[in-house]
Amino acid sequence: MTHPQSQITTNHATRKSSFGSVFVESPTIVSADQIRLHDPTTEILSNGDLKGKSKAKDLSYLIISGGTGANSIASAFGNSPAFVLPVSDDGGSSSEILRCFGGPSIGDIRSRLIRLIPLVDNPTSKDDIERLAIYNLLAYRFPSSSSEKVVRELWHEIVEGRSDLWDGIGEDKKECIRAFLVHFQTLCLKRAHKRFSFRNFSLGNGFLTGARDLFGSLPSAIFLFKSIAGVNSGVQVIPVINTNQTVTIAAQLLNSTVLVGQCNISHPTTPITQGSSTSTMSTSNVPSAAITPIPAKANIPVNIRNHFRRDSRTFDTPETAFTSPRNTYIETFGQINEGSEGWSKSNPINNNNESGGNLGYRKGEEETPLESKIERVFYINLYGQEIYPEPNSEFIESLNQRDILVYSCGSLWTSIIPCLSLRNLSNHISSSKSLKAKVLLLNSSNDRETPNYNASEYLITIFKMLNHFNQSQLINLNQQYNQSNFNNNEIKISNLISHIVYLEGSKIQIDKEIISNFGIKLIQVSRDVHKFNFDQGQIPLFTPESVEWAMEKVLEDP
Known part of the structure; x- marks a missing residue:
């Protein structure tokens, strides 16, 4: 029988593929046309032609985004952009790292770093x-449909240096990368009772986790990744909060329901029936779960929603739905020791069906509407109490050094807001002397988090969450939206957002009068620029070319 790993091609000029493997990050391939397109001496005119000098490419950008929304447009922001990313994602392969080792989520950061190679x-x-080979290695994702035995053998081949994925990488960089994968293996052995699952595992996540643990610093791990992969030294990838602890967000809905964890907010798993003490929780889709009896339903407040995160647990919780009265809110009211020892033994479940858990989740699949709109998103500690973190100092420094602030397209409440719901951030943005514009790239369609939102609701959400630590800045949103309501405050909404860029053909309603009253300028990217085919029912999406064009328009009308 041919081993899956042996089927990886050794052609260094292309991205490698493997039986069942998944490359979720597409590289930034630079062709001759793209060099011409992204050359700072060219610009995109309204008819799509290239002519003249591009002033926008000469500016420095600070982009607030999640790990997915801005990946496809990362090349639009010049040679040395700064990307601010959340560290609260508890889905996908990051969920298994959080379950076993804790720490900040590095999935979004890894995704952006891969894109920047x-x-x-x-x-x-x-x-x-060599750079392409390093990309192939760090972007490699183990198959989620294979058994645990098969993927563990793949892992051992890689960590021992026997895999074809090492082909093309010099011995110096190979041993440097391998050292941190070996350290990750050591972490797995120390937590052997956790039975870490390598299904759907990203090697880039393993490298960053090993480096972060060894250095005791996520920024140091990012620096090492950039250095080894050849990412431009001027590019910054900034975790929004500089911490070595697990970071968890929660959302309060308008009906007072509280959802905990990014997965529960954006794509919860199917609720598990809470039955008698003899009922059991299905583990057919859980790679490292034990079949554990579920106690009788506890008395919980009507406004508290317990979701069962299975693979996406940020906290180190047992597999029971309710194990004690303290498991009634945020899975635990008392102390939750994430990533620590002490829970019951687990046996790996080798099952090819990946539905129902967040380990194999693909963003955008099977979205179901929320029962009520989101009122706010906030951070919580391991005791389930709201906390008020400060932004990373590198984030603040960039606000005072960069020319353009960009609120990227992406999931509003779980990707963008976690980067904004921080102490005193609105003051830093509004008082920056270097920022020439603050631009919102408006989504083309709404998702589960933003049902029926129009453009002004995106603005109001950002304004509210930037100012939620300063209640004197907020006003009653039930009042008539007009300029006086929002602009009679110390910080005006136009101090935080100066421009909205949207695509012609967007499904989101653009309420121009309200936006104009806020003092915010609208820039429409026409069909001639974004070139999406509406005859085929496509929803227009931002591309590097359309973003560059929009940034030129921002400079023309600051």
Whole structure:
């Protein structure tokens, strides 16, 4: 029988593929046309032509985004952008790392770092071939449909240096990368009772986790990743909160229901029936779960919603739905020791069905509406209490050094707001002397988190969450939306957002009068620029070209 790993091609000029493997990050391939397109001496005119000098490419950008929404447009922001990313994602392969080891989530950061590795078409030089090989290695994701035994063998081949994925990587960088994968293996052995699952595991996540644990610093791990992968030294990838602890968000709905964890807010797993003490929780989709009896339903407040996160647990919780009265809110009212020892033994479940858990989740699949709109998103500690973290100092420094602040497209409440719901951040944004514009790239359609939102609701949400620590800044949103309501405050909404960029054909209603009253300028990217085919029912999406065009328009009308 041919081993899955042996089927990886050794052609260094292309991305490698493997039986059942998944490359979720697409590289930034630089072709001759793209070099011309992204050259700072060119710009995109309204008819799509390239002409003249691009002033926008000469500016420095600070982009607030999640791990997915801005990946496809990362190349639009010049050679040295700064990306601010949340560390609260508890889904996908990050969920298993959080379950076993705790710490901040690094999935979004890894995704952006992979995207920023500079690749070229048909690499011929040694450096270009090695960079592509490093990309192939760190972007590699283990198959989620294979058994645990198979993927563990793949992991051992890689960590022992026997895998074809190492082909093309120099011995110096190979041993450097391998050292941190070995350290990750050591972490797995120390927590052997956790039975870490390598199904759907991202090697980039393993490398970053090993480096973060060894250095005791996530920024240091990011620096190492950039250095080894050849990412431009001027590019910054900034975790919004600098911490080595698990970071968890919660959402309060308008009906007072509280949802805990990003997965529960954006894509909860199917609720598990709470029955008698003899009922059991299905584990067919849980790679490292034990079949555990569920006690009788506890008395919980009507406004508290317990979701069962299975693979996406941020906290180290047992597999029971309710194990004690303290498991009635945020899975535990008392102390929750994430990533620590002490819970019951677990046996790995080798099952090819990945539905129902967050380990194999693909963003955008099977979204079900929330029962009520989200009122706010906030951070909580391990005791379930709201906390008020301060932004990373690198984030604040960038606000005072960069030319353009961009609120990227993406999931509003779980990707963008966690980067904004921080202490005193609105003051830093509004008082920045360097920022020439603060631009919102408006989504083209709403999702589960933003049902029936119009453009002004995106603005109001950002304004509210930036100012939620300063209640004197907030006003009664039930009042008529007009300029005086929002702009009679110390910080005006136009101090935080100066422009909205939206795509023609967007499904989100643009309420121009309200936005105009806020003192915010609208820029429409026409069909001639974004070139999406509406005859085929496509929803227009931002591209590097359309974003560059929009930034030029922002500079023309500051």
